[in-house]
Amino acid sequence: MLWGLRPVEPRAAYGLAVDLLRRQIHAGLLLPAEKLPAERQLSDRFGISRVTLREALRVLETDEYITVRRGAQGGAFVADEDRLCELARRRMLRAPAKTMRVVEFLTVNQMAAARLACMRRGPAEMKRMREAVAMMHAARTAPHRKQAEALFLLALGDATQNPLLARAIEDGLAELFLPYDTPSTSEAGTVALVNFERLLAALNAEGVGEAEAAMADLHGLLWDTVRRLGRAAA
Amino acid sequence: MLWGLRPVEPRAAYGLAVDLLRRQIHAGLLLPAEKLPAERQLSDRFGISRVTLREALRVLETDEYITVRRGAQGGAFVADEDRLCELARRRMLRAPAKTMRVVEFLTVNQMAAARLACMRRGPAEMKRMREAVAMMHAARTAPHRKQAEALFLLALGDATQNPLLARAIEDGLAELFLPYDTPSTSEAGTVALVNFERLLAALNAEGVGEAEAAMADLHGLLWDTVRRLGRAAA
């Protein structure tokens, strides 16, 4: 008896590069309007040829994730904030329930990560999380806040010393492609910052219960945001 | 600033087929000594050419996951029980801590799955779980028990209606490559069966607390097994 031998789906190298870049944009690690490295450098980083990288850029350009300008000081640029918001909205409209499932998955794994990281976090990960909180303080725009939060959560995943858990968080963040906060919710951003600091302090003190509480509050905010966006879409 | 633009790792189609088959063996879905379909049929299922499939079989044969016999009634056969146990032991010795992390990851996501499946399970998934429990009853050997348990847990993942969660469980089971239970623990197998039945009943009755308790007990048994294997390896 054979169980679930599904067709294999070979992925061309250019497709993998597309995924990687798109995930970085979704997670907010790449900022709107940010300039990507020159093609020759990017292809080096990815370990693929320039021709292949260009195929990937062509796909992302077609999907309006990036724009490409020629000439000196030209290059590939991430789409601007408005366009990314539009893409995010469109994506959420295509499958409204999917976003809820992603948040659900993140809740499960990030709560566990908060607990485990308390016991296992190394100095390197603590440093990354401290730096991320500093970035949140310095951030004056929604994209910068989102970037800092993603960096914090990725560091949290690594702090568990559990590759599967870290990967789950990475995948969840890459799937969670939300429009940037509107100014009306800048107050909520402050509340989030407070809870990230609570979480950081709890990790420092190995306070498992406190870390879980802070993470729970953060997900409370996230659920509020998702519900609000869901209503706005309807 | 660029965050974590790692090299892309293009995977050839034959490598994906290797992974798929290896994962099925690890998860216990493919039984020891089981005959795989003929090359012409397998390549069809995978959607790859026979030549490419044969590359994959060659790799698995080299790693001693399968053996290939020629002639009528020949074909590719999963390695026998002893060899699979040996491979599993070798794998656990290479990275003893890794197994713990996989169990940890499974605990987190399967506990969540038990809770969510209570609310969302559809009739199709309930049927699969009932059939899996029936298979456990009928099973007279460790491999058959393991296969039935894997089928149950995969159905549980699907019952959450959360693709990310289902995928996490699938990945965890594929990473968890344990030697088959020795006869000395057949008693523990009975305890496991009781808890699978408890879980199934709780899912039927939408008893969230009871479902979580049953799943927690199942993971208690799993942790016992892993600890025992860890001691045996040392």
Added chain:
DNA sequence: CTTCATGGATCAAAATCTATACCGTTGGAT
């Protein structure tokens, strides 16, 4: 207006995958 870092384009060679056909082996049916 020149410079030069950038994207744009082309081409031949290598690697991978596919489709098809045919050969060799083996166990069971006649």
Added chain:
DNA sequence: ATCCAACGGTATAGATTTTGATCCATGAAG
């Protein structure tokens, strides 16, 4: 004892993808 059908094993030609290399086109800075 012979034949046959179901297998794995092998060979070949062609399509697709990736690469490395080279040269062209653009346009902002000096």
